[in-house]
Structure formats: structure tokens, C-alpha cells
Amino acid sequence: MENKRIKISGFGGQGIILSAHIVGQAASIYDGKNASMTQAYGPEARGGACSSQVVISDTEVDYPLVDTSDVLLALSQEGYDKFVGSLRDGGILCYDNDLVGVLQDHSRFDARAIPATRIAEELGKKIVANIVMLGFATRQAGFASYDAMKRTVLERVPPKFRDLNETAFERGYNYGEEVQT
Template sequence: MSSRYELRFSGAGGQGLITAGIILAEAAAIVEGQYAVQSQSYGPEARGGASKSEVIISNEPIDYPKATSVDACLALTQEAADKYATGIKPGGMLLIDSDFVKKEPQGDFKTIKFPIISTAKNEVGREIVANVVALGAMVALTSIVSREAGEQAVVARVPEAFTELNKKAYNTGYEKVKSLIA
């Protein structure tokens, strides 16, 4: 890993992507002992408007907490793709929800299409865990933390009654994207 790896989760407010970013930062920092920072931004409407969560992971102290050259970006909505799939470095990756992002952003990066929200709804059984499906997908895509560290951070963050649902969501996202990029 280079000393600084930048990820951006983007979608609509209320989709849980800020939580997904926090969980990824916890997987890196608490579980794996790396340096990590998480920041967030969302429009004044909070629910429904475009929002983003950025996570920077490094094996050295992080001197600037904002993403400047994104290695991997997730976009769950067209508005998020239009607004936040910028600044992806050449050779970086963009993961889009293929059901909701119909006009792909163009750039010198690889685009991976995966129906995240419908996978959460139809294969995991609850649309509300789409953020955890997305988290598993991003971990599979980037290998920035181990699969086990990601799952451990998910389990530590969710209420006990929802542990199995969230583990299923995380592992479904992970497996689906691993098979897409194989």
C-alpha cells in the first residue's frame, strides 16, 4: 500500500454511507492498527440530497484529513456520481449502483457496475443494509483492509439483534464484487 489511500462513499442522505465510512475507518484503525481519518459532507436537505463520506487510510500519520486524489469511489445515485465521482486518480476505481447510475462519469479510472440496493433488498432481505453491502463491495474492490477486519468492525458497530443480517449484507457485497473483478 502506498502511504495514503483515499476512498469516497457517495449517495443520497439517509443511505447510511457516512456510517459505512466510519466502519471502514474503524476496521483500519482499531482492528488493523493503521492510521485512518473519516470526514463527511452532505447538503442542507440531509435526507435525500447528495452526501459523501471520505476515508483516508495510511501506514503513516495523516497530515491532511480531506481526500485530494481519490483511489476508490462509490456512487449509489446519479446525483452523487455527477457531483462526487471527480478527483478519482488515474488508474483509480469507481463502483456504481448499476440500477441508479445510468450516465457513467468518464475518466481515466475503471468503473465497476453492481446493483447494490437491489442486492440488499432481494438477496439479503432488507434494503436498509445497502450501506453494509456497499462496504463489503468496497473492501473486496480495494483490499484496503482484510475481509475479516471489515466484518469485525461491522459487528462491533451494529446492534446485536442485527448482527447476522449485517454480516450477511457485508459478505454478500464482498462476494459479489470479488466475482465481478475475478
């Protein structure tokens, strides 16, 4: 792996920035790679379109922005619409198929769906949908190791929500296992 460019998109309040932070921290601090995370947001504090991006590399990251992505995680229709065009040929799309209903042609790349928000609701907290998605994407896109990702998730969330987030991560990861096999 020379460079992996990951784009995460959704709306404000879904933990889009935190998700990228977890990916970057897992890759750079625990997997020993170089990772550079940047963010873009509108002036709205909540609810606006939101995206974050991480570049993971074995060497120093010179170019930190993600113009074309290798991996796109889409947690909203708007985020999907905005960024699916810049997913490279042969890239991987992970999307929440309850939130992204209007689909474009997926033949250029590999598309994998998960009802992340519905799974999160089943677990009792809609807010962990991003962690379900991260678990799923860890298995599907392989940008960081399972151990590093799980460790970072547990570090990044408040102590009393650790169990919930651990379950969310594993549900997402295992959902991926089911899809793969």
C-alpha cells in the first residue's frame, strides 16, 4: 500500500470528523503508518454537509487533500451525491443503504452497503452509526488493522459508552464478514 485516500461524508452531528480522526489515529499511532487528516465543513454548526478525509501512506504524506478517493464512506444522500463521482475506478464505496436511496451507476467501483443507522438504532443509540460504518469499512476496505481501529474507538469514546461502541464496531465488522463470505 503506497497511498490510501479515504473520504468520509455525511451531515454535521453524525461524527464524520471523529470517524476520520479514529481512522487516522489507528493508522498513524498504532499501525505505524503516516496519516494526515483534513476536514471541510460549512459555517453551519450542525446539520450542514460535512466531510472529512484521511490520507494513509507508508511514506510521508506530501499531498494531504483528497481530490480523488480510494475509499468513500457515505452516510448521507448529499454526501454520496457530492463525492461518488470522485471515487477512483476500482475504488471502494461503503454506504448506508437506508440513508442513501438514490443510487448512481456503481459499475466503475466496488460498492458495499450496510444499514449502519438501523443497526445503531437496534443497539439503542443512533449516534453510533458512524462506528458501525467504521467497523464495516475496516473489514471491507482494509485501510487500518482491526486491532488498531478497535483500540482507537475505545480510546476516543467516553468510558461509559465503551461497551456500546465496541458492540457497534463489531456488528459493523461482522456485517462485513457476512457480506464477504
